Amino acid sequence: MITITDVTKSYGDETVLGPVTGQIAKGGVTSLVGPNGAGKSTLMTIIGRLLEPSEGSVTVGGLDVQAAKSRDLAQMMSILRQENHITARLTVRELVAFGRFPHSQGRLTDEDHRHVDLALDFLGLGPLAERFLDQLSGGQRQRAFVAMVLAQDTEYVLLDEPLNNLDMKHAVLMMRRLRDAADELGKTIVIIVHDINVAAAYSDRIIAMRDGTIAYSGTAAEIMRSDILSEVFDTPIEVHELAGRPIAVFDPMAQSVTHDAVRTDEESAVASV
Amino acid sequence: MIPTTTRRILLTATVVGVGALVVASLLVGGYDISLLGLLTDPAQREMFLISRVPRTLALVFAAVAMSISGVIMQMITQNKFVEPTTAGTAQWAGLGLLVGLILIPGASPIVKMVLACLFAFVGTGIFLAVLRRLASRSSIIVPLVGIMLGAVVGAATTYLANSFGLLQSLASWRSGGFSNIVRGFYEPLWIVSIIAVLAFVVADRFTVAGLGKDLATNAGVNYDRIVLLGVTMVALATGVTTVVVGFIPFLGLVVPNLVSMVLGDDLRKNLPWVAVVGVGLLLACDLIGRLIVAPMEIPASVVMGAIGAALFIAIVLRQRRSVYA
Ligand SMILES: Nc1ncnc2c1ncn2[C@@H]1O[C@H](COP(=O)(O)OP(=O)(O)OP(=O)(O)O)[C@@H](O)[C@H]1O
Ligand SMILES: [Mg+2]
Numbered sequence: 001m002i003t004i005t006d007v008t009k010s011y012g013d014e015t016v017l018g019p020v021t022g023q024i025a026k027g028g029v030t031s032l033v034g035p036n037g038a039g040k041s042t043l044m045t046i047i048g049r050l051l052e053p054s055e056g057s058v059t060v061g062g063l064d065v066q067a068a069k070s071r072d073l074a075q076m077m078s079i080l081r082q083e084n085h086i087t088a089r090l091t092v093r094e095l096v097a098f099g100r101f102p103h104s105q106g107r108l109t110d111e112d113h114r115h116v117d118l119a120l121d122f123l124g125l126g127p128l129a130e131r132f133l134d135q136l137s138g139g140q141r142q143r144a145f146v147a148m149v150l151a152q153d154t155e156y157v158l159l160d161e162p163l164n165n166l167d168m169k170h171a172v173l174m175m176r177r178l179r180d181a182a183d184e185l186g187k188t189i190v191i192i193v194h195d196i197n198v199a200a201a202y203s204d205r206i207i208a209m210r211d212g213t214i215a216y217s218g219t220a221a222e223i224m225r226s227d228i229l230s231e232v233f234d235t236p237i238e239v240h241e242l243a244g245r246p247i248a249v250f251d252p253m254a255q256s257v258t259h260d261a262v263r264t265d266e267e268s269a270v271a272s273v
Numbered sequence: 274m275i276p277t278t279t280r281r282i283l284l285t286a287t288v289v290g291v292g293a294l295v296v297a298s299l300l301v302g303g304y305d306i307s308l309l310g311l312l313t314d315p316a317q318r319e320m321f322l323i324s325r326v327p328r329t330l331a332l333v334f335a336a337v338a339m340s341i342s343g344v345i346m347q348m349i350t351q352n353k354f355v356e357p358t359t360a361g362t363a364q365w366a367g368l369g370l371l372v373g374l375i376l377i378p379g380a381s382p383i384v385k386m387v388l389a390c391l392f393a394f395v396g397t398g399i400f401l402a403v404l405r406r407l408a409s410r411s412s413i414i415v416p417l418v419g420i421m422l423g424a425v426v427g428a429a430t431t432y433l434a435n436s437f438g439l440l441q442s443l444a445s446w447r448s449g450g451f452s453n454i455v456r457g458f459y460e461p462l463w464i465v466s467i468i469a470v471l472a473f474v475v476a477d478r479f480t481v482a483g484l485g486k487d488l489a490t491n492a493g494v495n496y497d498r499i500v501l502l503g504v505t506m507v508a509l510a511t512g513v514t515t516v517v518v519g520f521i522p523f524l525g526l527v528v529p530n531l532v533s534m535v536l537g538d539d540l541r542k543n544l545p546w547v548a549v550v551g552v553g554l555l556l557a558c559d560l561i562g563r564l565i566v567a568p569m570e571i572p573a574s575v576v577m578g579a580i581g582a583a584l585f586i587a588i589v590l591r592q593r594r595s596v597y598a
Contacts, residue, residue: 048491050490073493074492075493079491084487086483086485086488087351087352088348089537090480090537090538091537098480098481098488101477101481102492106478106541152492
């Protein structure tokens with residue numbers, strides 16, 4: 001279980017997150033959704049101990065992420081940020097093998113090699129395994145990073161926009177893989193996704209964030225409602241039933257009512273210039 | 274990507290070539306030494322052991338020190354253009370050496386080395402601290418910052434040396450010569466072998482650090498600790514090399530980049546090659562310097578500066594063409 005207690009994050013006097021309190025139960029797929037700047041990545045990187053919260057604390061599987069030993073955490077939780085630039089020139093296989101580092105400290109065992117091959121296979125990277133990362137397309141590189149995290153084989157997996165740069169086929173494949181990992185291997189998967197329909201189709205729970213706080217959370221059915229989505233995304237959104245699933249669609253004709261009515265400070269500042 | 278067979282040929286050629294350079298470095302010089310003479314003539318053997326062997330060993334150690342330092346710094350800064358002379362590390366070591374000369378006239382080489390290493394350590398720390406505050410960490414800004422810091426330190430060193438009448442020692446230090454290296458003088462460089470072995474042992478950690486702080490943390494590695502270890506090793510290697518040999522520009526920059534083009538940056542795999550290619554390049558520079566104006570000598574670092582600058586430009590141009598995101 002992931003527990004978040006009174007977590008806030010401020011830069012200067014600006015509080016961009018929180019206070020957030022909540023829990024993410026063990027097992028299953030949880031999606032974090034919300035508009036740009038809602039604080040999704042901030043919350044996830046704090047959970048993944050890549051960012052220090054200004055206040056509050058987070059535990060993952062009973063370990064306090066700020067206090068626990070990094071290696072112990074790395075064996076239990078993996079996190080992939082929204083953007084990953086690496087200057088080191090590595091092959092896909094070398095990169096994925098570093099996912100095994102918390103377990104093997106660099107001396108790969110047969111077990112490690114098995115996990116690396118499995119992860120490469122999982123993301124369809126077999127034919128690209130010996131290529132250097134700078135010789136891949138954006139989507140292929142993204143898959144390599146996800147493969148690295150999956151090779152880590154941790155109980156908790158946090159992925160910030162893993163579908164970035166992926167075409168529809170690979171996006172669906174990746175979501176299915178993550179779903180399988182949750183169902184068959186009992187992993188706890190937390191992902192940030194922008195496509196609300198993808199979130200609804202593949203996740204057990206959805207956490208909708210807005211303005212640095214959790215606005216709504218619940219099952220896909222509970223969140224997939226026109227009023228909730230329109231409010232969270234500040235855009236008129238309708239939810240229709242299609243093939244037995246709720247599908248959110250935006251209305252291209254509707255005026256963006258709320259956008260004009262509720263302006264953020266930043267926008268009014270721009271408007272008044 | 275370079276095909277496996279081509280790569281194998283390239284690597285074999287490298288080993289053979291560097292081996293030949295070692296032999297050449299041992300045999301070439303003002304005093305005639307031949308393989309036959311070594312076996313039969315005790316005077317030749319004596320000369321060989323007093324001057325030739327130390328000189329070649331010093332070249333080997335200095336090359337290993339600078340190229341491994343370069344690759345470590347490139348990993349911990351995630352920047353391909355950083356090395357001891359573009360990060361100011363070597364300039365700080367020089368300042369430390371000079372401060373030693375001023376404060377403790379007639380100081381033993383060990384004292385000078387300790388000071389040089391300490392200054393190199395502090396200076397590299399300052400460079401990294403500046404980097405942390407830098408908004409842009411673009412590949413070219415980072416070494417520019419280092420070169421600027423190095424230039425300031427270098428200017429301060431010159432000023433100090435001038436004030437204390439030590440400009441001449443400074444000039445000989447800056448020219449990085451191997452001509453006056455003899456037995457009893459180069460031995461501190463053996464510490465480089467310890468650093469090299471340690472670098473092999475922790476190679477994986479440096480590669481993980483090279484993925485950046487976040488991915489390293491995700492892999493359960495204490496990033497700051499690896500950076501500290503790296504800086505310590507670089508400061509030691511650079512400090513000792515600076516005191517014994519002097520300033521060897523570009524080696525730590527050019528060599529890791531050349532090796533990276535063929536083998537990538539997985540240190541476990543490429544570190545031996547970084548060392549071997551570094552040795553080959555410095556030996557070649559030294560030989561060129563000895564041969565073209567024989568019986569005089571151009572210091573190896575001067576030749577290195579010319580060749581290194583040309584290679585550096587070639588690497589920069591090549592990088593611009595590649596598909597870096
Ligand atoms: N280093 C920083 N300094 C100041 N403000 C920051 C910093 N990092 C993030 N923010 C602000 O924090 C807020 C939340 O950012 P965050 O990255 O968590 O958003 P997000 O929900 O992940 O958005 P997106 O969907 O665009 O990825 C944003 O308003 C952002 O401008
Ligand atoms: Mg984000």
